[in-house]
Amino acid sequence: MEIPEMKVREFVDEVASKSPTPGGGAVGATVAALGAALIEMVANLTIGKKGYEDYEAEMERIVAESEYRRKRLLESADDDIKAFDEVMKAFKLPKNTSEEKEERKKVLQESLKKACEVPYELAREISKLCPLAESVSKFGNKNAKSDAESAVALLEAAFSCALANVEINLKSIKDPEFVSSMREAVLELKGKVDKCVANCKQN
């Protein structure tokens, strides 16, 4: 069953089980979706409230964008599981002849790159949510301050989950160009997210 359709209890049970999936990647995507949902809630609780008239249009925009992003994030929660399964399948390919060995190596490396790209995409999605979190932290309903703070903490954690999953797969990739360009891309995202999180915490 796909994660969005599982009961919360079932999902937690599945994570805890002996099976390596769903793991940190899938959980990270789900937690990012929860972070986006909290941003949306704070924006919803700001719209129509006295004293917040100046931010009405901005909050309407945030509701629309965070709704779009949380749905995408939740749909992507299973991507990490699929990518991991492909790596496992590649590991099980035969390696009796030199042709088989070569083929196995190629398929494995491709599957590892994909397993890097899935959490990288998650990290990129989270980086796009950060400015929304900053906006609700600054201009959102002060009665929902704890929810805005919670949203920021969840995005930060989900970003850490994503980076940990990029990093663990990078370790097995033999293509130095892929590795260095992925590391550079991740560092760029991390710079953005760290800055945004610091701005949120000033409010």
Next chain:
Amino acid sequence: MEIPEMKVREFVDEVASKSPTPGGGAVGATVAALGAALIEMVANLTIGKKGYEDYEAEMERIVAESEYRRKRLLESADDDIKAFDEVMKAFKLPKNTSEEKEERKKVLQESLKKACEVPYELAREISKLCPLAESVSKFGNKNAKSDAESAVALLEAAFSCALANVEINLKSIKDPEFVSSMREAVLELKGKVDKCVANCKQN
């Protein structure tokens, strides 16, 4: 419907809605349960693995304790909603006569204390999970390193959710003794959690 029985998609939708509950407190408890589940998974993936024989008993203990704690955490996810509802109910009490005003003030203050105690309990539960996270970070299966790192990030975020919810309720509490003893208790937990998180990140 209670959170553990909701589908993941429904839960995310509920968080995003105009209603202030479920908010950061309920989400924090759920994310803490997911953190505990990842700890349990890493321990599960360590048991019976070559090279980890020395940690077998420790990992068995961690599986048992994190299972117990994640179930409690998930069961507690709705407590925050109930506590918030009591505060809202108190706000709506009549305040026409001085007796009514006095009674309303009393009930409101009691409900706010309860609304502080629920996230404080969450913070306390998370502080008990931290040593388990430290153990799987140090001694757990290195192939699941990203999952151990994800678990730590989630506990840290859930702890922030809990503290934000304690703090926002403390602001409306007029009993200086309650406020100072709660702040002290929170600071003590924060010291423990911060230290544990720093230790985890060294691995």
